[in-house]
Amino acid sequence: MNDQQAGLSWRDDRIPVSTRFDDPYFSIQDGLAETRHVFLAGNGLPERFGGDFRIMETGFGTGLNFLTAWEAWEAARSGGTLRFTSFEAFPMTPADTARALAAFPTLAPYVARFVAALEDGPGPYVFDGVVTLEIVRGDARETLPGHDGLADAWFLDGFAPAKNPELWGDALMAEVAAHTAPGGTLASYTAAGHVRRALAAAGLEVTRAPGFGRKRHMTVARRPL
Numbered sequence: 001m002n003d004q005q006a007g008l009s010w011r012d013d014r015i016p017v018s019t020r021f022d023d024p025y026f027s028i029q030d031g032l033a034e035t036r037h038v039f040l041a042g043n044g045l046p047e048r049f050g051g052d053f054r055i056m057e058t059g060f061g062t063g064l065n066f067l068t069a070w071e072a073w074e075a076a077r078s079g080g081t082l083r084f085t086s087f088e089a090f091p092m093t094p095a096d097t098a099r100a101l102a103a104f105p106t107l108a109p110y111v112a113r114f115v116a117a118l119e120d121g122p123g124p125y126v127f128d129g130v131v132t133l134e135i136v137r138g139d140a141r142e143t144l145p146g147h148d149g150l151a152d153a154w155f156l157d158g159f160a161p162a163k164n165p166e167l168w169g170d171a172l173m174a175e176v177a178a179h180t181a182p183g184g185t186l187a188s189y190t191a192a193g194h195v196r197r198a199l200a201a202a203g204l205e206v207t208r209a210p211g212f213g214r215k216r217h218m219t220v221a222r223r224p225l
Contacts, residue, residue, distance in 0.1 A: 006090045011024065016092070025062050032104050032107070034213065036072075038212055043154075044185060045069070054081055054082075056149075057154070057175045058172075062101055064107075070110055081130045085149070088138065123135055140159040140172060144176070153184060163193045170201070181223065206219065
């Protein structure tokens with residue numbers, strides 16, 4: 001295995017699990033429902049779509065969050081463009097990506113186009129001239145500080161803080177806040193106290209919200225105007 005690629009095992013032959021972090025890539029209960037609850041609803045989407053809307057993400061994984069956002073953006077018919085930038089240190093191969101996303105047949109039309117784009121090279125990938133996906137490869141602690149632009153919504157989706165602490169440190173949370181537009185929002189499945197405190201220290205208004213499934217709480221935040 002390439003040190004810069006995802007190491008995987010498969011649970012029930014369909015759910016990818018990171019061998020590096022010993023954590024599944026999406027909810028065993030229902031990954032698509034979790035993405036819609038945490039990252040879409042947690043950021044007030046799709047209601048906020050419109051104009052040149054930009055989403056940033058830590059932890060691209062299978063691409064499920066991007067595909068779910070793309071589907072919701074198209075269904076909203078709000079016009080404008082969608083730009084999705086994700087920071088990923090250990091990308092999956094196109095073949096493993098396709099295998100993982102087969103668990104979500106309702107996304108199949110999007111999956112087919114996405115996997116074909118991955119097979120063509122590193123991107124950025126543009127779909128229909130209005131949806132742009134950029135996967136920034138490398139350690140987000142190194143790549144995010146120099147990245148241009150501000151996010152209207154953040155998806156914080158690294159592996160669990162206890163297993164992947166590098167993606168939840170105070171310095172990186174400060175960079176996330178610094179790359180959030182005024183009025184922009186953030187959502188994450190984790191409600192870890194140190195993550196919430198780091199985001200609050202960086203100037204975001206942080207609250208706990210009901211989590212998905214068996215998780216009692218999740219984190220949502222907003223940068224003041």
